[in-house]
Amino acid sequence: MIIKNAKVITLGNPNLFIEPGGVRIDQSGKIESVFNGDNVPEPMGGEEVIDAHGQYLMPAGICAHTHFYGAFSRGMYIPGDAPDAFPAILDKLWWKLDKSLDKDANYYSAMVCLLDAIHNGTTTLIDHHASPNSIPGSLDILAKAVMESGIRASLCYEVTDRDGKIKSDEGIAENVRFIKEAQSGKFGQQISALFGLHASLTLDDSTLEKARKECPDSSGFHIHAAEHVVDEYDSIKRSGLRVVERLNQFGVLGPKSLVAHGVHIDAHEIELLAGSGTWLSHQPRSNMNNAVGLPNVESMLNMGVKVCLGNDGFSNSSWEEWKAAYFAHKLLNLDPRRMQADKIYQMAIVNNRELVKTQFNGLETGEIKAGAAADLILVDYKPFTDMTIDNFPWHIIFGFQDGMVTTTISNGKILMRDRKITVLDEEAVIKEAKQISTAVWKKYHDLF
Template sequence: MIIKNGKIITWEKENRILDGQAILIQGDMIKKIAPVEDLLREYPGEELVDAKGQYVMPGNICAHTHFYGAYARGMAIPGAAPKDFTEILQKLWFRLDQALDEDSVRASAYVCILDAIKHGTTTLIDHHASPNFIDGSLDVIADVVDETGIRAALCYEVTDRGGEGRMKAGVEENMRFIRKVQSSRPGDGRLSALFGLHAGLTLSEETLDACRRANNVGAGFHIHAAEDAADEYDSLTKSGLRTIDRLQKHGILGRNSIVAHAVHVDIKEIDILAETGTWVTHQPRSNMNNAVGMAQVEGMLRSGVRLGLGNDGMSNDMWEEWKATYFVHKLWHRDSRRMPASLIEQMAVYNNAELATDLFNVGKIGKIEPGAQADLIFVDYHPYTPLTTGNLPWHIVFGFHSSMITTTMVAGKFLMQNRQLIWIDEEKIAREALGFAPDVWKRFVTISQETLEA
């Protein structure tokens, strides 16, 4: 197709905003950018799509999320409210994931991916857990990814908290799925796989070694680290090392691996993350919700850490994550000069694009240029002040809203057009997810009561 009459935000490293240009898409890739008359003359048989003056830009990328967290929305937690991060894990997440079965895993993937499409997020890096449905759980999610047309990287979080049997099942699920993706590349390159680990505080020395030995095919790891100070103290108790030092000792870090949060790392740990080229993801809305503090984002970027932006299972509206990042660091440091929007642009656009490009190996992702994947969104934004490449990040923070996204495309296929979902029946998905929710919540309450009695 040829997309005409759009103002093109390229998100190239030297970003450009192009007016009077059109985009030629062939297959899943951007083929050419040129005046529409030139493209029509050279490619007369192509479908013509009118962007109607909207901004056409690469889709947003989420570097860390949890589809399975969908069923936490509106759910009451029995007993007193959790007082700290450890209790949040124990009272909420370690019970919710046990309440999930095949149907609810599938439904949670559907609703989160639907949410992403509507909010212009075209690539998701998920971190899954369902201790009572491990074997084949990643296939269930992958089927939803394939059906909906989104781009996603999947893994299963290995943990010791369910015993040795479940730990080994998690290892096997990761390796089975990694080999499957590496051998077949289903979904036309829209699917990728990592080796998931929960966090150091639920992993023994023996399990970390076992995971490193099992992962013999070069896949990166995806793990939470130093989200709360409890992770650091647990690591010191178990190994005498801080969290990042411990992960380095066990061979978990590296250029293909992702560490989520890194809120409570020290200067040496930041150096290790930078030296090993490990990806770190920042999730400010989650950090605020869990009251764990804020990562040293500016310091990590200055130190050369490859730092991206995720949402940790909050809504897949990544511009909301931009806004949270911009405001919370000013409040956290009590300094309005902190966290300029240009740094958020570096994380959310350029770093996330580099991470996605590395993971999916299908050409560049997150840019509009020849040879890049055609993952695009149309944004119906009408600025009343000048919009330039220099001030675009501030327009996003103060002006852009997800309600302005009218069209979402992944790999050259429309998933939403003119605010109408193409492949997904939203009402049906919501109805089915709602049908499973009462049983999930009932199991959650039962697990909570059994835990309290024990």
């Protein structure tokens, strides 16, 4: 495939604007070459040529932490008084919704999230799954949806003791089985696996010990950490250690492990994350929605923590998460100088692609360069002020919007062309998902 007549934004180091320019994609789904408008290659052997007509050609988005299983929470009525804090949100919403999921619900909740990702130009996602009444084989179901969509994803099952030891053991077994399958090459480079854990506050010492023992050395963990202060108090009560200290004691930290949130960690915990090379994913929209506070991201970055950007199951528009991070930290600190857009660029672009490299056997993506995976988007953005390399992150915050992505390509395969999904029957998926969501809502309400 050749894409020509584009305004190329490489997002490399350094970031380059090539206008006009384009790329040639080889048969393996990688970028073969990047060219300027004076050197458009001649198509060979039936190569498809896409004329971008002056649209921006950029790397596709990456999401460092999401939850496909939460899709059917949208618009769902929660009986009784509104949850007054995060522990009540867990108890009244998420820990009843996940119990209401079966195989079909797992599949279609993933499918609608994948459709949303394609529409928003996000082609790599790191998911964290829970369905305690449908654990064995649940990751295979998600993998089926991911493979059909053409998206790239890292999958895991959220091990927890909140539903008893039998189910926590099932979760451990599901992770171990699926990690071995993913590492066997069964899914190529489209799917990888982590060992999922819920959070310190729902994990006993014996389960953490077993998880560390069973987890293959070649894999890392994916766990929530200190999303709410209750996680810290619970950890201190259990062990006399703060959350990250406790996870470190059980060997959960490391350069392939990913912790989500870290809202209430202290300076020593930040040092442990930085020193161990552990990744941390920031989800500002979720943190605001749950009123749990916001992590001290700027200090984490300054201390060497590899902070990434996820969405925690919100929409897969990475730009919306950029905007939330930009505004929320300013408001929290009552200081408009805080959380500048270049910090968000570091998380969402640079760190996210480095995280993907650790999870997908060194895969290069998130940058337009020869040899990188052709994970690309065309964006119909018409700036009415100058857009330069220096001010580009601020154009993302104040200019780029949902719906501007017209074409999404993953590994050289077109998933959406001119805003039309090409790999899935979108109407059929949504119709079936709506019927299944009705059954899920009934099961959910029956638990009250």
